[in-house]
Amino acid sequence: MINFSYTIWILLIPLIVFVVTGLTGHKFKPIVTGIVGTTGLGVVFLLSVFTAYKYFFVLDKVGGAFQRLLGFNMVWLRLTEKLHIDIGVLLDPISVMMLIVISTVSFMVHLYSIGYMREEKGFARFFSMLSLFSFSMLGLVVATNIFQMYIFWELVGVSSYLLIGFYYERDSAVAASKKAFIVTRFADLGFLIGILVLSYTTGTFDFLTLTGPNSPAFTSGQGIMFLGMSTMTWSMIFVFMGGAGKSAMFPLHIWLPDAMEGPTPVSALIHAATMVVAGVYLVARMFPIYHHEQSALDIVAWVGGFTSLFAAVIACTQFDIKRVLAYSTMSQIGYMMLALGVSGYGGEEGLGYMASMFHLFTHAFFKALLFLGAGAIIHAVHSNYMYEMGGLRKYLPVTHATFLIACLAIAGIPPFAGFFSKDEILVAAFHANKVLFAMEYLVAGMTAFYMFRLYYNVFWGREQHYHHTPHEAPATMTIPLIVLAIGSTFAGFIPFTRLVTSDSIPFEAHTEWGIAIPSILIALIGIGLATVLYRKKTEIPEKTAIALGGLYKAAYNKFYIDEVYLFITKKIIFNYVSRPVAWFDRHIVDGTMNGIAYVTNVASDRIKGFQSGQLQQYALAFVSGAIGLALLFIYLWTN
């Protein structure tokens, strides 16, 4: 039995760094804060790797499965005898995997930010908030019970809000941070309802109990029907609503493109690799219960599938490189949700689960790499827009090479990482539902297309007149790029099926070439199409756009979903709900309070005459009172 209680330090170190840099960072030179933050995350990274090594390779398996054990647990709030909220560290294949992902990407982003944010005035603030985020995300993935996960969920939302609104002097950044927080908060309402219903019917918050073999979730809450679905199904749907908000699934996706207002390292860390996968992680964590409630799982699959298609279509039309990457993230997370949605449980049946987690792992690497590379490009060119770039491959060699690797990975070309994970997802989808498979197959091709559209527009095409020659990023920025590129190349060879599976029992995977070959083919078609259209500057894209007319315009405007939301909130909710409520609050609630105060004032004004300071009045009152009481008690009170 190995003692894993040191894992609490994985959470505490970023927290301590946050407090220390937050309070004292501005007093020192910026580089000191940067080094402190990066070192802290470096230590966390080493601890995570050590934990993973110990967990996967040293700890004995029980019944052929990896153990799910509590590294550290402490009862924080005891509500009743059985219902209590703990704070602790749960070690389980997916949480250990997520520890590696988060600590690696966060470490790389910290290192990158030393270079990227060098001239910013809020340098210390940035690093302390990055540490806060790391702490929150790490706490979320190792949560031992669903309430702890909710607490850290909200913390992650707060960190995201702070970081998106980092450039707080810009109105667009402030608006974007508010939008992100409000949309995810609204989704978290669903999450909370789900938690409450779940814990009420099962009587516990604890994950080990809820997802263990004899979970009360399988027995309780099954009978009561509401609109044709049992209570447990409803609670799982609500919980998924929370996950959908955080993972930017349709229709709660509107915040993710706007979140690109934050600095690029933030986009890399939060909105690509870690926070947005929290929803996927949540479904994976609760997977035994989801598997039991198939209707909820179907909803997960279809929402994921639709989102990936929707986002891919929009990504083909966007010109801001960060927005293309944001929609790409949305699409890839749709893949992950879909993979979970079509998965079964146990051994080969759980292929979707394994594939989803595998894709999460590899996606973190290449998406973070893409964002950091975009950051290097923006740093060199001082613009976000594709049409202001071109021919950068001469000026930014390292960025170019790593970006290309990432694009190949995301397109699903072997031997890069994306191929393996995406392939497993396609296999799982094929065996489950042919329609979903067809959607995902199409999206795979579109992914390759729009990524290479982005690649060619930036690095090839006609050279723009730049204000000053773009120069390659400094070493602190290129080293993370290289490290992540190595990850993107080789991560695919990790034998994931032996490590992370739905029931923690390893199994052997084999490549189904029947699916793999067509997927490579469609990726190559996508790349080929992009090469033809964008490698050299041609007229074909504009002509296609005009030819597609309304469809292009709709896709370019993100299918007007933002406008729909604005309409609903401004015209309907503000006018018909908020205004009467505000009137009620101002006139009736405040009116009551004001009325009470007014009555008190008037009454005290009238009564203050009693304290007139006139001695004889006091004496009169005293004597008459005494006589009155004497009368009362001697004559009138007959017991």
Next chain:
Amino acid sequence: MTNNQFMFLLFSAVIVVFSLLTVTSRRILRAATFLLFVLVSTSGMYFLLRFNFLAAIQLTLYAGGIVVLIIFSILLTSQINDKLSIPPVTKRIYAAIVAVAGILVCSLTILQTSFVQKTFDPERVNVKTIGQSLLSTGKYGYSLPFEVISILLLAAMIGSIILAKKRKD
């Protein structure tokens, strides 16, 4: 009507009449004089009750000390030739109602209580007994109150002197 009753009625008439005059008189010096008469009649009442020592103390302290003190203060603070103002009617009525109500309530209660009245013990109270009681510490000894009263009088003396001192500013 026995002699005692007659003397009692005489004294009580004097007391009541003069006390009424004290509280209603418009000239302040006259009020002080009427108070003096009330106090002297009270000491007469004590003589009637065969408490000679107490009557002497009443005359000395109350009539001789306190009334003189009051007259001194009148001379120091008021214009003794001015007539005091008549209080407003409402105030007089309220106070009168309260006083009359008080008298009624208390009298009714008193008259309804049955007292065990003992006959008079003709032995005189002499100063020797009083002196011994005042300084003894036994069951009916009053040495503790005696000491406390001494301290009280000391404190009152010091207090009045300090309060009434002319300030140097």
Next chain:
Amino acid sequence: MFEGVPIYWFLILTTVIFFIGVYGFLVRKNLITMLMSIELILNSVCINFVAFNKILFPEHLEGMFFTMFIIAVAAAEASVAIAIIINIYRRIVNIDVEKMNEMKY
């Protein structure tokens, strides 16, 4: 009964004097006249104690001693009150109780 005078006569007498004193306290404006009314009240109580002593408990002397102490306390209280009145007169050349209403709302 003290040689023909029942106790009730004494008690009614003292009640009347007491409430005359109360009336005087409530009605008079001059501080010194208020003080005189208080002396009336104290005096009535003295007579009360003495009457109880003589008629209800003739063997003891408690009432008399109590009365002596009341007289002593009355003297002390009158002297301190006069000192305060003199002080007030020095400050505001006036000893009208209605003018002393600073401890009000």
